Amino acid sequence: MSTLFAILFYFVTLVFVVGTFYRIGVYTRTPAPLKIPTTPAPMNTGGVVLRMMREVFLFESLFKANLWTWGLGWLFHVSLALVLLRHLRYFTDPVWPWVAFVQPFGTYAGITMLAGVAGLWARRIFVERIRYISTPSDHLMLALFMAIAISGLTMSFFVHTDVIAVKGFMLGLMHFDLQALPSSIGLYVHLSLVALLMMIFPISKLLHAPGLFFSPGRNQVDNPREKRHIAAWAKRMESEN
Amino acid sequence: MAEITAPAYRVIPIIPALKPGAMEGSGPYVSGEKMNEALGFPGKLVDDWHDKAIAKMGDLLGKYRSLKVYMDSCVHCGACSDKCHYFIGTQDPKNMPVARQDLMRSVYRRYFTLPGKLFPKLVGARDLTREVLDEWHNYYHQCSECRRCSVFCPYGIDTAEVTMAARDILDSVGYGQKYDIEIIGKVHKIGNNLGLPAPALIDTMEGLEEDVKEATGIDVRFPIDIKGAEVLLITPSADFFAEPHIDSLIGYAKVFHATGTSWTLSSMSSEAANFGMFIGNYEQLRKVALRIRQAALELGVKRIVVGECGHAWRVAYSFWNTLSGVGEGADPDDKFAQMLQQQLDHRYRQPTHICEFTWDMIERGALSLDKEANDKHIITFHDSCNVARGSSMGGYPGGQFDIPRNIIKSVANHFHEMDPSTTHEKTFCCGGGGGLLTDDLMDLRVKGALPRMEVLKQVSDEHGVNFMAVICAICKTQFSKVMPIYGFDRRMVGGVHQLVSNAIRLGEK
Numbered sequence: 001m002s003t004l005f006a007i008l009f010y011f012v013t014l015v016f017v018v019g020t021f022y023r024i025g026v027y028t029r030t031p032a033p034l035k036i037p038t039t040p041a042p043m044n045t046g047g048v049v050l051r052m053m054r055e056v057f058l059f060e061s062l063f064k065a066n067l068w069t070w071g072l073g074w075l076f077h078v079s080l081a082l083v084l085l086r087h088l089r090y091f092t093d094p095v096w097p098w099v100a101f102v103q104p105f106g107t108y109a110g111i112t113m114l115a116g117v118a119g120l121w122a123r124r125i126f127v128e129r130i131r132y133i134s135t136p137s138d139h140l141m142l143a144l145f146m147a148i149a150i151s152g153l154t155m156s157f158f159v160h161t162d163v164i165a166v167k168g169f170m171l172g173l174m175h176f177d178l179q180a181l182p183s184s185i186g187l188y189v190h191l192s193l194v195a196l197l198m199m200i201f202p203i204s205k206l207l208h209a210p211g212l213f214f215s216p217g218r219n220q221v222d223n224p225r226e227k228r229h230i231a232a233w234a235k236r237m238e239s240e241n
Numbered sequence: 242m243a244e245i246t247a248p249a250y251r252v253i254p255i256i257p258a259l260k261p262g263a264m265e266g267s268g269p270y271v272s273g274e275k276m277n278e279a280l281g282f283p284g285k286l287v288d289d290w291h292d293k294a295i296a297k298m299g300d301l302l303g304k305y306r307s308l309k310v311y312m313d314s315c316v317h318c319g320a321c322s323d324k325c326h327y328f329i330g331t332q333d334p335k336n337m338p339v340a341r342q343d344l345m346r347s348v349y350r351r352y353f354t355l356p357g358k359l360f361p362k363l364v365g366a367r368d369l370t371r372e373v374l375d376e377w378h379n380y381y382h383q384c385s386e387c388r389r390c391s392v393f394c395p396y397g398i399d400t401a402e403v404t405m406a407a408r409d410i411l412d413s414v415g416y417g418q419k420y421d422i423e424i425i426g427k428v429h430k431i432g433n434n435l436g437l438p439a440p441a442l443i444d445t446m447e448g449l450e451e452d453v454k455e456a457t458g459i460d461v462r463f464p465i466d467i468k469g470a471e472v473l474l475i476t477p478s479a480d481f482f483a484e485p486h487i488d489s490l491i492g493y494a495k496v497f498h499a500t501g502t503s504w505t506l507s508s509m510s511s512e513a514a515n516f517g518m519f520i521g522n523y524e525q526l527r528k529v530a531l532r533i534r535q536a537a538l539e540l541g542v543k544r545i546v547v548g549e550c551g552h553a554w555r556v557a558y559s560f561w562n563t564l565s566g567v568g569e570g571a572d573p574d575d576k577f578a579q580m581l582q583q584q585l586d587h588r589y590r591q592p593t594h595i596c597e598f599t600w601d602m603i604e605r606g607a608l609s610l611d612k613e614a615n616d617k618h619i620i621t622f623h624d625s626c627n628v629a630r631g632s633s634m635g636g637y638p639g640g641q642f643d644i645p646r647n648i649i650k651s652v653a654n655h656f657h658e659m660d661p662s663t664t665h666e667k668t669f670c671c672g673g674g675g676g677l678l679t680d681d682l683m684d685l686r687v688k689g690a691l692p693r694m695e696v697l698k699q700v701s702d703e704h705g706v707n708f709m710a711v712i713c714a715i716c717k718t719q720f721s722k723v724m725p726i727y728g729f730d731r732r733m734v735g736g737v738h739q740l741v742s743n744a745i746r747l748g749e750k
Contacts, residue, residue, distance in 0.1 A: 130317070
């Protein structure tokens with residue numbers, strides 16, 4: 001089983017990294033031929049950095065749109081971030097001090113993450129408009145996060161697993177020195193679901209995470225009159241006539 | 242056509258319940274063979290439309306980062322789902338911005354993503370069938386490209402970009418929209434959307450000079466094709482004869498007269514509107530914009546000023562520098578743009594909005610204004626969607642909101658804002674923008690005006706507002722057509738420069 005999980009994790013890490021970088025590469029290479037920031041927009045780079053930070057950390061536009069979706073979505077994402085940071089302890093030795101600091105918050109963030117997912121799912125089921133636009137994969141994505149959270153919380157609070165051994169396994173993976181994974185159904189489920197999540201990341205709507213940084217509506221400086229902006233394919237038209 | 246009636250106002254503006262299929266058969270006329278061919282599109286729907294459409298989609302995905310990122314990034318959060326005026330007015334769920342995007346996203350997933358190829362049902366992917374193509378023609382012509390949804394999207398996804406791409410694909414297979422294609426054809430052939438030839442234009446301007454002389458006793462000129470004039474005015478051709486547009490044109494001329502500015506119109510390039518944007522076709526967008534470049538070069542002007550028109554100002558402000566070099570900051574080796582930019586006077590922003598011009602003159606004290614002349618008007622201001630969310634004025638974010646209001650407050654005494662959830666960046670489209678200002682879409686236009694009419698009714702009841710000022714030719718036409726259906730006087734709508742025209746005192750400074 002340890003070997004199986006080792007192979008699985010090498011594979012999904014490869015898919016996740018290569019897939020995500022490939023997507024980012026496509027976004028980077030695709031030109032934005034016209035200036036289309038949603039105005040009013042910042043007129044210098046510093047302003048755009050601030051605008052992007054407000055979007056990334058505070059979900060500013062969503063806040064303007066709908067307080068319920070914003071509240072639940074923000075709760076879910078912040079919780080997820082804390083949970084991910086907490087998990088760094090399984091990949092670092094010695095554990096970085098700030099990761100140790102995050103640890104207790106991260107544990108309880110698992111609960112708020114679950115609450116966020118549940119709320120978002122309820123919205124998807126009970127609000128007519130959102131139900132209308134939902135595809136099966138939208139529901140399954142929430143189910144996946146919910147299952148990951150539940151399997152993780154179960155290990156934290158009810159059926160403890162040998163986390164020292166888990167850490168040994170992960171560090172072993174990183175140093176290509178295979179260690180045994182404790183045999184625990186909860187752990188197997190948790191790790192398999194995380195592997196699935198990593199695998200679908202580059203081919204699903206989870207691409208909204210890198211996508212945000214490439215959205216011309218948000219990341220462009222509003223200075224079209226001051227600086228000529230032109231894509232290479234559009235510039236070629238000028239030599240044709 | 243059955244008589245069109247206005248939908249009922251919502252007592253409390255709650256989000257409407259869904260009425261699936263409400264607007265299913267409500268699309269516009271399909272463009273005819275000759276019009277299509279004049280623009281280089283296939284005359285009618287080609288036999289291999291399926292393959293051509295998918296190929297065109299692939300082409301656009303490689304040329305527009307917006308389309309590519311927007312196709313991938315949507316998480317179906319629903320933030321935009323209640324933000325579209327057409328959804329609010331029609332209750333058709335496919336008029337929710339996310340659902341409108343999904344008409345294309347479902348096809349994108351089927352042909353361009355792995356999960357869509359393997360598990361179409363799971364991720365909501367669909368084959369591009371004839372039904373889907375018809376649905377595109379129908380619902381992508383129920384979007385006015387107003388960008389209101391993009392304000393609320395956590396990833397800034399702009400449905401306008403998707404609509405433009407869809408229309409570009411439809412045109413490329415010979416399945417475009419009559420109104421837009423016909424109008425672009427007129428611009429290429431004659432120089433403006435109305436098909437008003439030079440002699441008629443010159444005649445109209447002479448008539449205006451006589452009218453203004455009669456009304457004011459002053460010789461205000463409406464010059465055309467004057468070489469060496471300082472300012473070239475590019476204004477929507479509706480300003481030349483439509484009501485209430487023409488009153489704003491008189492306002493511009495009075496401002497130029499009062500400030501001693503030498504200016505000219507161009508008979509060859511007598512159109513600010515650029516429907517190339519509406520159909521999302523870069524070549525057409527560029528070709529229409531190049532007429533202005535040509536006129537500027539031929540007339541040797543130092544400044545280009547743009548009249549009251551929403552999408553035209555978006556194109557001028559955001560795209561002209563890219564398309565035609567009207568602007569500044571081109572690379573030294575960029576011969577195409579430098580040729581024009583060396584001629585322009587960069588002490589001024591190029592291009593300049595007429596409101597920027599007038600406000601600058603008011604600030605300098607160059608105009609003599611009699612506010613009492615507008616006392617019969619209790620005024621509100623409708624932010625035009627493309628100005629609000631696709632452009633700016635005055636060189637700072639939000640100038641596009643302040644400057645027209647500053648002008649109104651300088652020329653009139655009574656001003657009241659409408660509900661703040663419907664102004665500034667959150668403004669609603671008039672219901673006729675984005676190439677939908679055609680009689681075959683009248684039902685849609687009336688329904689799409691609902692959210693604006695609701696809040697206008699509020700200020701009209703509470704503050705006695707009897708004049709809604711706008712800075713867009715489409716808004717002016719649309720409102721004067723649909724407002725009577727909502728029980729308002731059609732003369733309640735007018736331009737900001739119509740108010741300037743009322744207040745300005747000529748021959749005093």
